[in-house]
Amino acid sequence: MPLPVGFTKHPADLLRVGPEFSLAKQPTNASPGFSGKKADGAAALTARAPVLAELQEKLFAQSRFGGTKSVLLILQAMDTAGKGGIVGHVVGSVDPQGIKLTTFKAPTDKEKAHHFLWRIRPGAPEPGIFGVFDRSHYEDVLIHRVHEWADENELERRYTAINKFEEKLAAAGTTVVKVMLNISPAEQLERLTARLGDPTKYWKYSPTDLDERKFWPEYMDAYQRVFEKTSTENAPWYVVPADKKWYARLAVQEILIQAFEGLKLEWPVGDYDLDKERARLKDAVI
């Protein structure tokens, strides 16, 4: 597979979490593998959008003729890191028909009464669908670890349950791509301040953002543990530097394109007799 234009190395290879991965050593304000600047990145994003859209259309088309494959993007990040921007600017280039987006907020009382994966399972994509989780079951080992709502034994059980859940998804034909958008606390502060300086962004601000921010080191520890416990061959994590929004979007787009290309998708032939249908069309009355 040739490298995407502007890249000297594929971001999927550079950003995939491997053994010995250390979140603390990852840059947040960088653009690994990409040789251009912001304007180049924005142009590349636009240029590659139709590629992702066509891959998704092929996936969808295949599902109409028995194809069982699907893709699931799981997005996790600290507040303001840009999950919404990935949904809007990367996922948003794909036909809505092929997207199943699930946003996970704080669980309801009913959800809390069930196993933590109970509310997650219905979000899994059907064949042909590009599923997206905006937050996910990882909250149950992130915020729950930070605030000690779950003890070590329980956390261990959850990592195991998560790996088993994602293995089952993979076995059923779902390519799982997990992305953590990695911003610095300084960048977050700037973005929160920008939100309170722009009336069109007030609605995105919540006072709890600042409360959670105080636990930044604990969150980073929890993420590190997540990567160690749950970055598997079938469901790898990618940690994407996200201080530059344009880079994060471009990198996630390319990671997704690579995932879709790995499915070796072809346009399906129909389940009908092509010649016979062409003849029927010729005879059709206007």
Added chain:
Amino acid sequence: MPLPVGFTKHPADLLRVGPEFSLAKQPTNASPGFSGKKADGAAALTARAPVLAELQEKLFAQSRFGGTKSVLLILQAMDTAGKGGIVGHVVGSVDPQGIKLTTFKAPTDKEKAHHFLWRIRPGAPEPGIFGVFDRSHYEDVLIHRVHEWADENELERRYTAINKFEEKLAAAGTTVVKVMLNISPAEQLERLTARLGDPTKYWKYSPTDLDERKFWPEYMDAYQRVFEKTSTENAPWYVVPADKKWYARLAVQEILIQAFEGLKLEWPVGDYDLDKERARLKDAVI
């Protein structure tokens, strides 16, 4: 409200179904109210996409602070008329976060065992959401009338049930916009033939398309009846000439923009103390 650029009359006014409406008299290969050609139409569609996107974002933002409004677009048409293109090129310009798309296929046995609106209700948009029905409960008074799966008495009951259902949606804060994409049989034949001439489009073809085509006059009668019975003040029908795809997309976009503008949406103020939060941000530790 000023007219959108390129229009001499607003398409919503020109295409809304009123008393004495006759489907048989409607053009299919026309661009009512628009003074430009195809390239102008395509440019206008691109130019207006961010307007629709921002209106939807405002709707979504409001719902975060108690707003109860939503919008529902119902799409009906003969095969190949371009419902998919509306979803991809008009709805697709909106952030996926704000969209709830439901595609209604032939009902399952389970769905058939229930009232015809049973499978429809869960598709209604929540506050802040732009809901889209690709086909709808209108199939129950269209294909069912054409094939005589429902007799006149039953059809009457269904029109009444539909009006009541849509009235309730409106009363709950949902702006209902119903669009019929109106193509000619000749244009359909051309599009079906194009599908069988392009391997990237084989998957969109189904032999049943040609079977249903034989009932064209019966379908037009059924649509005429639908318009007479169910075009109400709160849930009007728009019949959009659709032989020119570019016009249909542009007209539906403007009809939607008008519907959103009718909601008089403003960016919400937060439910927090702005000055206090600004002060907290200033004191925040990096």
